[in-house]
Amino acid sequence: MRLTLHVWRQKNRAARGQFEPYDAPEVNPDMSFLEMLDVVNEGLMAKGAEPIAFDHDCREGICGMCGFMINGVAHGPLPGTTVCQLHMRHFKDGDVLWLEPWRARAFPVLRDLVVDRGAFDRIIAAGGYISVPTGSAPDGNAIPVPKLAAELSMDAAACIGCGACVAACPNASAALFTGAKIAHLGLLPQGQPERKSRVLRMVAQAQADRFGSCTNIGECEAVCPKRIPLEVIARMNRDFVRASFTRRDEVARGGD
Numbered sequence: 001m002r003l004t005l006h007v008w009r010q011k012n013r014a015a016r017g018q019f020e021p022y023d024a025p026e027v028n029p030d031m032s033f034l035e036m037l038d039v040v041n042e043g044l045m046a047k048g049a050e051p052i053a054f055d056h057d058c059r060e061g062i063c064g065m066c067g068f069m070i071n072g073v074a075h076g077p078l079p080g081t082t083v084c085q086l087h088m089r090h091f092k093d094g095d096v097l098w099l100e101p102w103r104a105r106a107f108p109v110l111r112d113l114v115v116d117r118g119a120f121d122r123i124i125a126a127g128g129y130i131s132v133p134t135g136s137a138p139d140g141n142a143i144p145v146p147k148l149a150a151e152l153s154m155d156a157a158a159c160i161g162c163g164a165c166v167a168a169c170p171n172a173s174a175a176l177f178t179g180a181k182i183a184h185l186g187l188l189p190q191g192q193p194e195r196k197s198r199v200l201r202m203v204a205q206a207q208a209d210r211f212g213s214c215t216n217i218g219e220c221e222a223v224c225p226k227r228i229p230l231e232v233i234a235r236m237n238r239d240f241v242r243a244s245f246t247r248r249d250e251v252a253r254g255g256d
């Protein structure tokens, strides 16, 4: 099949970008979306033109590196799917596709469809860890984990940090991502010692990186390729309120 692509081209963070049209004349329905772009890029390089820059790594839907908007939808039209796992059979001959990078102040465009998601790394560094005492590895069954907690934690741990939730949110909020990381650790016994400091630090870091606030619109959940539920945001907010009251009481008692 033959497609027309309008792709956002931008040389670097400071340059002005614009959409440029490309013809994709021999698209095989079994190609992934990224393979289709590989073929377009081969054609561009054969003509001595700059290939379209896009992020990718595993191409198996697990690393979170890929992602851009296809006709205004983060990761494209197939629910629960990263763009590397989206196949061309979901499009039809003659389709016109507009490809653009994630749009969020916290994710500056580096080049074409590639954005800097370092702000997510800073949120993780602020609290996305547990304390592990030194010594030999603990026995795997030493800490019993209730089945429901284990399942909910694993669901939250499925977040791959792709950033689609931020791109889809009209407020460019990182609440689904941050909530997933907080729920993943906060639901487990191993995550309890830092539970309060974790939520305070991670939420503060998201604000420092100028992600917007959540207003319960739900676009994040709709585009999330790992189907992270809005419930993680409610868990984060509950933890945040409890941790804030505890902190206030500590300060009132003369703590630092």
Ligand code: SF4
Residues within 6 Å of the ligand: 158, 159, 160, 161, 162, 163, 164, 165, 166, 176, 177, 180, 220, 223, 224, 225, 226, 227, 228
């Ligand atoms: S919550 Fe979903 S959309 Fe957001 S970063 Fe994680 S996997 Fe991507």
Ligand code: FES
Residues within 6 Å of the ligand: 055, 056, 057, 058, 059, 060, 061, 062, 063, 064, 065, 066, 067, 082, 083, 084, 085, 160
């Ligand atoms: S390239 Fe790894 S999730 Fe798409």
